[in-house]
Amino acid sequence: ELHLLESGGGLVQPGGSLTLSCAASEFTFINYAMSWVRQAPGKGLEWVSAISGSGGSTYYADSVKGRFTISRDNSKNTLYLQMNRLRAEDTARYYCAKVLSEYCTSTSCHHYYFYYYMDVWGKGTTVTVSS
Amino acid sequence: QSALTQPRSVSGSPGQSVTISCTETTSNVGDFNYVSWYQQHPGKAPKLMVFDVTKRPSGVPDRFSGSKSGNTASLTISGLQAEDEADYYCCSYAGSYTLVFGGGTKLTVL
Numbered sequence: 001e002l003h004l005l006e007s008g009g010g011l012v013q014p015g016g017s018l019t020l021s022c023a024a025s026e027f028t029f030i031n032y033a034m035s036w037v038r039q040a041p042g043k044g045l046e047w048v049s050a051i052s053g054s055g056g057s058t059y060y061a062d063s064v065k066g067r068f069t070i071s072r073d074n075s076k077n078t079l080y081l082q083m084n085r086l087r088a089e090d091t092a093r094y095y096c097a098k099v100l101s102e103y104c105t106s107t108s109c110h111h112y113y114f115y116y117y118m119d120v121w122g123k124g125t126t127v128t129v130s131s
Numbered sequence: 132q133s134a135l136t137q138p139r140s141v142s143g144s145p146g147q148s149v150t151i152s153c154t155e156t157t158s159n160v161g162d163f164n165y166v167s168w169y170q171q172h173p174g175k176a177p178k179l180m181v182f183d184v185t186k187r188p189s190g191v192p193d194r195f196s197g198s199k200s201g202n203t204a205s206l207t208i209s210g211l212q213a214e215d216e217a218d219y220y221c222c223s224y225a226g227s228y229t230l231v232f233g234g235g236t237k238l239t240v241l
Contacts, residue, residue: 035230044232044233044234045177045220045222047229047231059229060229062229095176100179100182103186116167116230117165117222119182121177123175124176
């Protein structure tokens, strides 16, 4: 069974930094783009960032652009999210998710050109930004 | 930037059908073809239920169906079961290589 396990969450002061990790198993990690999605306490889901399988393409929500950096180490099957200049509004549970890269029927496959859908999710790790 | 509006809550009795709407509130309707729906039980990770507006991942019951009309996508759950009680989020491509989620709908099974 495909598995994602986030770690690295914790309490950090405003303006501080934190790096989240997401260890993947039971699938060929390099073949799939990955995303981070967060959820503030009692609030809805917010897409944060995505990265291609090679790591060569990265994308960010406006709310984190310039402060967060997504990366991956395919030799370690691990996804990262480096978070700098953290704010109170970054307090959330952070989920990593595998991107659905293609959809196949019995006759053909359609490859998605962007990372629209997330089909496997980890359980998340909690980040609290507070003094 | 796209914004997606969902009702805060819907409810239904076991066996009934409920529909959750998701309305895209910008003029960029063209990108509203990449719509997905996620189910989230309390304290759990989200689960992909529908993608490409109407497709279901393997393992998702066919009681869950997606549709779209104009700038409103919908998730219909037929034959409602107690285990369907959860939060449901729509999600769409928002342009500029970003995604946007709706605010979420709490489904209560009466």
